[in-house]
Amino acid sequence: MTDDSSVKQVRRAPSRPADIQVATAGIQVTDPACDIRAWQTHGVDLEEAVRRLHVVRKFSSEPVSDDDLLAILDAGRHAGSSKNLQRWHFIVVRDHETLVRLSAVGQFAGHLAGGVLAIALVTPDPDAADSPLSVMWDLGRAAQNMVLVAWARGLGSVPATVYDHELCRSILAYPQDRHCEYILNIGHPGADGTLTRPLRAGGRLTLPEVVFSERWGQPLSTS
Numbered sequence: 071m072t073d074d075s076s077v078k079q080v081r082r083a084p085s086r087p088a089d090i091q092v093a094t095a096g097i098q099v100t101d102p103a104c105d106i107r108a109w110q111t112h113g114v115d116l117e118e119a120v121r122r123l124h125v126v127r128k129f130s131s132e133p134v135s136d137d138d139l140l141a142i143l144d145a146g147r148h149a150g151s152s153k154n155l156q157r158w159h160f161i162v163v164r165d166h167e168t169l170v171r172l173s174a175v176g177q178f179a180g181h182l183a184g185g186v187l188a189i190a191l192v193t194p195d196p197d198a199a200d201s202p203l204s205v206m207w208d209l210g211r212a213a214q215n216m217v218l219v220a221w222a223r224g225l226g227s228v229p230a231t232v233y234d235h236e237l238c239r240s241i242l243a244y245p246q247d248r249h250c251e252y253i254l255n256i257g258h259p260g261a262d263g264t265l266t267r268p269l270r271a272g273g274r275l276t277l278p279e280v281v282f283s284e285r286w287g288q289p290l291s292t293s
């Protein structure tokens with residue numbers, strides 16, 4: 071589903087799998103068709119996807135289909151944002167030469183040269199005096215939507231942080247009042263099993279390390 075006409079279709083046919091548009095249309099989540107626990111994205115359980123998601127830096131040469139690309143972009147634009155301002159643009163890059171040039175925009179952007187599809191995430195300048203922090207919060211939500219939908223469709227991804235902003239601007243030609251801090255590299259994993267392998271042991275802090283109850287430092291206890 072990539073356009074809002076499909077949303078109307080879903081509303082008329084509630085037996086179809088629930089999606090975010092249905093949830094925000096006010097349909098009760100107790101409706102079996104909208105039960106969040108039964109909510110599957112292309113056969114991948116949402117909680118499982120969140121738990122297993124990790125970055126992929128090596129991609130095969132298989133192109134990303136237009137269907138997958140549009141679903142990923144659509145997931146990005148559906149993210150909620152502060153005051154619904156939607157301060158983002160997405161520049162899709164598939165040209166090999168451009169990907170190679172972009173691989174020089176950051177110290178850890180080399181993986182872009184071996185990819186087939188990049189999406190540059192463009193915002194207003196987050197360092198501008200009047201720029202609220204929510205610009206980057208919102209962008210992170212859009213990016214995570216894209217990454218999860220890519221994952222659900224069997225595609226891996228990894229961000230590249232932009233350090234050389236003038237080089238990036240000269241390649242992608244966005245205006246002076248825009249900024250690109252991150253470029254998402256998305257593609258079919260270069261090796262079998264990359265998506266299904268478990269996270270590295272110790273790859274994430276444990277709950278007690280990051281969660282407090284009621285006030286800083288007090289552990290959370292659950293029954």
Ligand SMILES: Cc1cc2nc3c(=O)[nH]c(=O)nc-3n(C[C@H](O)[C@H](O)[C@H](O)COP(=O)(O)O)c2cc1C
Pocket residue numbers: 123124125126127176178179181228229230231232269273
């Ligand atoms: C804001 C942000 C910027 C990142 N920038 C880069 C980058 O420039 N190059 C890169 O290879 N990985 C980058 N990453 C990927 C992180 O290194 C990766 O998410 C982290 O090491 C955890 O890896 P895992 O998800 O595979 O466990 C970035 C991730 C985030 C969230």
